[in-house]
Amino acid sequence: MTEPVLRVEGLRVAFDHPLGKVKAVNDVSFALLLGERFGLAGESGSGKSTLALAILRLIKPPGRIEAGEVSLAGRQLAELDEDAMRALRLASIALVPQGSMNSLNPVLRIGQQIADAYADHGIRLGRGDVQRRIAVLLAQVGLPESTARMYPHELSGGMKQRACIAIAICLRPKMIIADEPTSALDVVVQRQVMGTLARVQEELQAAVILIGHDMGLMAQFVDRLGVMYAGRLVEVAPIAEIIERPRHPYTRALIASLPSLESRGELIGIPGLAPLLRDLPSGCAFHPRCSLAMERCRTEAPAMREIGDAQVACHLA
Amino acid sequence: MKPLVEAVALSKRFAGGLGRESTLALAGLSLSIDAEKPSVIAVVGESGSGKTTLARLLLGLAEPSGGEVRYCGVDLRKLTRDGRIAFRRDVQAVFQDPYGVYNPFYRVDHVLATPVRRFRLATSRADARELIGVALRAVGLRPEEILGRFPHQLSGGQRQRVMVARALLLKPKLIVADEPVSMVDASLRATILGSLRNLTDKHGISVLYITHDLATAYQISDAILVLYRAHLVETGAVESVVSAPQHPYTRLLVSAIPRAHAVRDWLTSEATSAEISRSANSVGCIFADRCPHVASACLAAPPLLYRTEPQRAVACVRYENAPALSADHLAEVLAAK
Numbered sequence: 001m002t003e004p005v006l007r008v009e010g011l012r013v014a015f016d017h018p019l020g021k022v023k024a025v026n027d028v029s030f031a032l033l034l035g036e037r038f039g040l041a042g043e044s045g046s047g048k049s050t051l052a053l054a055i056l057r058l059i060k061p062p063g064r065i066e067a068g069e070v071s072l073a074g075r076q077l078a079e080l081d082e083d084a085m086r087a088l089r090l091a092s093i094a095l096v097p098q099g100s101m102n103s104l105n106p107v108l109r110i111g112q113q114i115a116d117a118y119a120d121h122g123i124r125l126g127r128g129d130v131q132r133r134i135a136v137l138l139a140q141v142g143l144p145e146s147t148a149r150m151y152p153h154e155l156s157g158g159m160k161q162r163a164c165i166a167i168a169i170c171l172r173p174k175m176i177i178a179d180e181p182t183s184a185l186d187v188v189v190q191r192q193v194m195g196t197l198a199r200v201q202e203e204l205q206a207a208v209i210l211i212g213h214d215m216g217l218m219a220q221f222v223d224r225l226g227v228m229y230a231g232r233l234v235e236v237a238p239i240a241e242i243i244e245r246p247r248h249p250y251t252r253a254l255i256a257s258l259p260s261l262e263s264r265g266e267l268i269g270i271p272g273l274a275p276l277l278r279d280l281p282s283g284c285a286f287h288p289r290c291s292l293a294m295e296r297c298r299t300e301a302p303a304m305r306e307i308g309d310a311q312v313a314c315h316l317a
Numbered sequence: 318m319k320p321l322v323e324a325v326a327l328s329k330r331f332a333g334g335l336g337r338e339s340t341l342a343l344a345g346l347s348l349s350i351d352a353e354k355p356s357v358i359a360v361v362g363e364s365g366s367g368k369t370t371l372a373r374l375l376l377g378l379a380e381p382s383g384g385e386v387r388y389c390g391v392d393l394r395k396l397t398r399d400g401r402i403a404f405r406r407d408v409q410a411v412f413q414d415p416y417g418v419y420n421p422f423y424r425v426d427h428v429l430a431t432p433v434r435r436f437r438l439a440t441s442r443a444d445a446r447e448l449i450g451v452a453l454r455a456v457g458l459r460p461e462e463i464l465g466r467f468p469h470q471l472s473g474g475q476r477q478r479v480m481v482a483r484a485l486l487l488k489p490k491l492i493v494a495d496e497p498v499s500m501v502d503a504s505l506r507a508t509i510l511g512s513l514r515n516l517t518d519k520h521g522i523s524v525l526y527i528t529h530d531l532a533t534a535y536q537i538s539d540a541i542l543v544l545y546r547a548h549l550v551e552t553g554a555v556e557s558v559v560s561a562p563q564h565p566y567t568r569l570l571v572s573a574i575p576r577a578h579a580v581r582d583w584l585t586s587e588a589t590s591a592e593i594s595r596s597a598n599s600v601g602c603i604f605a606d607r608c609p610h611v612a613s614a615c616l617a618a619p620p621l622l623y624r625t626e627p628q629r630a631v632a633c634v635r636y637e638n639a640p641a642l643s644a645d646h647l648a649e650v651l652a653a654k
Contacts, residue, residue, distance in 0.1 A: 187530070259530075
């Protein structure tokens with residue numbers, strides 16, 4: 001087996017709150033191979049986006065990384081100084097943040113925004129070179145060359161999102177984190193944007209972390225999926241395994257809540273509400289919402305166990 | 318059948334600015350919502366298809382450029398004062414953008430307490446609190462976490478659920494819900510849509526569910542209208558439209574939904590172009606530039622609506638052997654069985 005490109009070990013992120021400490025990411029460990037597509041699924045507030053920010057060391061006070069290690073291609077990110085970390089962002093790990101299509105600068109042309117990314121990372125290029133690189137990048141994400149001279153308001157949502165992917169890949173990173181890159185787009189455009197992401201990822205041989213809650217999208221895009229609940233990973237397994245044999249009751253509920261096109265009937269939501277992260281239930285955090293909860297679930301938090309290719313944190317698995 | 322709200326050959330054109338083309342947002346749509354048989358009618362289409370324009374016209378928030386919207390048989394523009402008040406109570410809205418609907422200076426309690434006061438829903442303060450609490454819990458919120466907070470302290474999903482709760486409070490006859498769950502998690506989406514469906518089944522409230530998500534439309538609605546760039550392309554009973562779509566655009570929509578299957582066919586099956594290459598003002602079928610079956614007839618004139626099944630109509634020349642359907646008879650196609 002090859003060396004993982006990203007390794008996250010026992011990562012904990014907490015936010016200080018007047019009413020108590022909010023444990024947004026709680027002892028999360030996983031590893032990613034080069035070229036692998038890894039999904040992170042869970043409800044809002046399960047810590048998916050915070051985990052992404054923590055990997056990039058972008059957690060701001062009152063939040064802080066309490067414990068754990070993140071290593072990228074063997075380098076411990078915690079040991080880097082702020083300048084080195086800044087250089088590494090975008091160049092080695094690119095983030096396509098949630099709602100990034102609205103993060104484009106409205107008064108700059110798309111081409112200028114890509115050129116800024118180069119300049120900011122100390123890459124000095126002649127004007128002709130910059131133009132050529134921008135044209136190549138735009139072609140990679142399936143946008144016409146004329147897009148470079150356009151302002152964000154002249155583009156549709158799907159085009160803006162592809163422009164954001166172009167910026168994210170401009171330094172050919174080995175790792176792309178996409179946080180709900182298509183949540184505001186129509187299905188037809190979503191497929192096109194995800195197709196673009198899949199293509200550039202293959203060209204760059206990069207690893208991708210896709211964050212989202214659409215299990216259909218996960219099933220069609222990622223190789224392996226991690227399911228997060230209340231800041232913890234509760235199940236990690238190859239995607240086909242998860243779709244066909246979800247082992248954690250929460251994973252099962254998440255899949256069942258996806259509206260099906262095959263049969264009409266009751267829409268199945270997940271009963272109850274996600275717990276408050278500063279006041280987690282005893283034992284397994286999912287037990288108050290779990291239909292299979294036993295006495296043991298109320299008192300003892302389940303540890304992550306290996307079952308074949310899968311890892312599951314459930315007493316019943 | 319006695320219609321509560323009707324759209325008659327409704328169209329809307331937004332004027333272009335200096336030297337710019339005007340935009341056709343809705344082209345002659347007719348639709349009728351039955352006062353006696355409550356149902357959930359879904360309006361599905363991509364961004365720019367005219368869904369939100371339709372919602373705004375039906376709510377009387379925008380003036381039609383052609384045709385009219387009727388409430389109990391009277392044009393909205395000709396309603397008396399009492400008629401307007403009744404309309405405002407009977408027809409409620411849940412909007413797409415949960416950020417734009419709140420006044421940031423007021424606590425969220427304000428949007429809930431105002432209708433209670435205006436429409437005298439409660440006799441005492443405790444009564445009002447109880448009503449609001451029930452509505453909030455019905456959409457999966459904890460009242461103690463919501464009341465007393467400012468809008469910026471809530472997430473998009475929470476704000477949207479407060480808006481659904483506000484519509485529930487008034488027990489209207491029709492709720493026009495414009496993308497009510499597009500900013501909510503998949504797990505909660507089911508809960509909110511389930512409660513919308515419940516409104517129809519248990520409280521007799523009709524719901525016009527406007528969405529880009531065909532899968533949720535399939536789950537909760539009885540009838541469906543598929544819009545594409547201001548035009549109605551297919552309509553009918555939701556079961557048949559979604560399980561066997563006839564219009565090429567509806568087929569594209571159905572195929573673009575990622576399924577939670579172990580078979581990965583989603584990204585490989587991308588065949589139809591997602592780009593629009595044709596000006597909106599050219600003649601012929603609006604979908605011709607993206608259609609895999611395009612023929613010369615498609616470019617010559619816009620297709621009529623053909624009634625391919627009793628509960629189904631499609632605007633595509635490939636079905637020209639079926640009888641043509643005039644817009645006034647659309648209500649029959651949409652009527653719940």
